[in-house]
Amino acid sequence: MENFMEYLMTHVMQKQQQMHNQLMEFIEKKETEAIIREEAWKQQQLEQAKQESAMRTESVPREEDEGETQVQSDAKFDSDKKRWPKSEVQALITLRTAFDHGFRATGSKTPLWEEISDGLANVGYTRSTKKCREKWENITKYFKRLKEMGRKRPESSKL
Numbered sequence: 001m002e003n004f005m006e007y008l009m010t011h012v013m014q015k016q017q018q019m020h021n022q023l024m025e026f027i028e029k030k031e032t033e034a035i036i037r038e039e040a041w042k043q044q045q046l047e048q049a050k051q052e053s054a055m056r057t058e059s060v061p062r063e064e065d066e067g068e069t070q071v072q073s074d075a076k077f078d079s080d081k082k083r084w085p086k087s088e089v090q091a092l093i094t095l096r097t098a099f100d101h102g103f104r105a106t107g108s109k110t111p112l113w114e115e116i117s118d119g120l121a122n123v124g125y126t127r128s129t130k131k132c133r134e135k136w137e138n139i140t141k142y143f144k145r146l147k148e149m150g151r152k153r154p155e156s157s158k159l
Helices: 003-060 064-077 086-100 100-104 110-122 129-154
Strands: none
Touching: 003 064, 003 086, 003 110, 086 100, 086 129, 110 129
16 A cells, blocks of 8 residues: 555656646746747837938938038037937837836846947937936936826816
8 A cells, every 4th residue: 555655646746747847848938939029029129210210311301501401400409419309219218118128127227228328329319328217217207297297187177
């Protein structure tokens, strides 16, 4: 009887080990698939940002006086690179969103901000990692403030 019980326990433990191994293989497969999907999506976002940049450069007027007008209007909105143009903010948001999975992980975020800064440079915007991070923090603060204002608004107020 004792041998039989030992045999059953061994058999159950082997079956549990086999099921555990299958579960671990399944989890690893799904994690790998998720990483591949995220990388493909990130690459797609970078390609989209590059295409938008190319479209912006194609839409720049070719004539000199139109070019001067464009430079003057850009200077008005972006003097000394203090104010971010709307298209640059959109590119930052797109890139930051593409790297969202990395920001959820623990550890230093500096390499991620460097990649975002490089991504902006690839589409024609030169900003430091510090400026990118600060702008993102300001965007999120502004968004949270707007959400708070929306909650505090009286029901009788107009939209």
